[in-house]
Amino acid sequence: MIGTPLLGALEGGGTKMVCAVGYVGGAILKRKSIPTTTPEETLPKLARFFQGEGVEALGIGSFGPVDLREDSDTYGYITSTPKPGWADMPFMPVLRDALNVPVGFETDVNLAAIGEYTLGAGRGLANVVYVTVGTGIGAGIIIDNKPLHGLVHSEMGHLLLKPSADETHPDGFCPYHKGCLEGLASGPAIEKRWGEKAGALPPDHPAWVLEAEYLAQCCANIIVAISPERIILGGGVMHQTHLFEPIRRRTLDLLGGYIRSDKILDDIDHYIVPPGLGDDSGTIGGLILASRQLQR
Ligand code: ADP
Ligand code: ZN
Numbered sequence: 001m002i003g004t005p006l007l008g009a010l011e012g013g014g015t016k017m018v019c020a021v022g023y024v025g026g027a028i029l030k031r032k033s034i035p036t037t038t039p040e041e042t043l044p045k046l047a048r049f050f051q052g053e054g055v056e057a058l059g060i061g062s063f064g065p066v067d068l069r070e071d072s073d074t075y076g077y078i079t080s081t082p083k084p085g086w087a088d089m090p091f092m093p094v095l096r097d098a099l100n101v102p103v104g105f106e107t108d109v110n111l112a113a114i115g116e117y118t119l120g121a122g123r124g125l126a127n128v129v130y131v132t133v134g135t136g137i138g139a140g141i142i143i144d145n146k147p148l149h150g151l152v153h154s155e156m157g158h159l160l161l162k163p164s165a166d167e168t169h170p171d172g173f174c175p176y177h178k179g180c181l182e183g184l185a186s187g188p189a190i191e192k193r194w195g196e197k198a199g200a201l202p203p204d205h206p207a208w209v210l211e212a213e214y215l216a217q218c219c220a221n222i223i224v225a226i227s228p229e230r231i232i233l234g235g236g237v238m239h240q241t242h243l244f245e246p247i248r249r250r251t252l253d254l255l256g257g258y259i260r261s262d263k264i265l266d267d268i269d270h271y272i273v274p275p276g277l278g279d280d281s282g283t284i285g286g287l288i289l290a291s292r293q294l295q296r
Pocket of ligand 2: 157158174175176177180181182183
């Protein structure tokens with residue numbers, strides 16, 4: 001497209017880095033996945049990919065914790081990750097210096113939230129929460145049309161929950177907390193509890209009753225804490241689309257009629273929803289972030 005800047009998007013994960021190039025309207029031209037090994041090996045590969053494509057700006061969403069404060073000396077760094085070699089790593093500055101183009105930086109989930117809020121299931125709303133349920137659990141929060149950063153950034157995956165009466169592992173599997181959402185309901189938590197790949201468990205397996213309970217507790221907590229206009233649930237585990245119904249019903253139960261909004265009470269099917277952009281929320285969010293950075 002002549003006159004339309006070519007943009008880069010990078011979803012930086014702990015196991016793989018998904019690089020893409022495209023345009024701000026969400027058109028993805030090319031995608032490449034690069035395994036996340038050491039920073040010394042991975043960062044030059046990422047730089048070479050985006051240099052080769054000639055992008056005019058880049059939007060990064062990174063695994064974390066990360067430093068999002070633009071006035072900080074360590075802005076754009078991955079800070080305290082247990083992933084070997086990546087703690088205190090100037091992830092964004094290294095790529096910005098290598099590419100010499102404007103680079104935007106967000107958490108991985110805020111990137112997906114930006115995509116969904118702008119072009120996906122949150123389009124037209126000012127306050128949206130996007131939750132990913134995958135290898136980890138995290139939430140990207142859009143408040144008054146802006147991604148929320150806060151003091152550090154949201155770590156909603158570590159909300160403390162009430163274990164179900166049927167729970168065999170009430171402490172869950174998070175190395176930091178007992179009974180947190182991620183420790184009870186992430187893909188790896190399901191696999192540790194049941195000894196099988198989450199994707200291989202049939203829809204009538206008891207695993208999904210527990211999963212719906214925990215994700216409903218998550219939704220109810222989000223509603224009382226943030227009061228978003230919509231909650232979007234994505235990530236690998238939410239490929240189990242049969243989960244949406246029980247999550248919606250149980251969220252209503254848990255709220256007990258206290259929150260008097262017809263959007264919740266009468267229309268929960270359009271309130272707790274799957275992503276509008278499928279598995280492209282983060283990539284499209286990256287293109288949008290890159291475009292914004294170019295305009296700044
Ligand atoms: P990541 O969180 O690593 O970016 P995903 O969102 O794809 O990537 O999440 C991967 C996790 O989701 C794995 O733990 C896997 O068990 C789980 N998962 C992937 N596909 C499915 C599926 N169809 N049903 C249930 N769980 C799945
Ligand atoms: Zn935890």
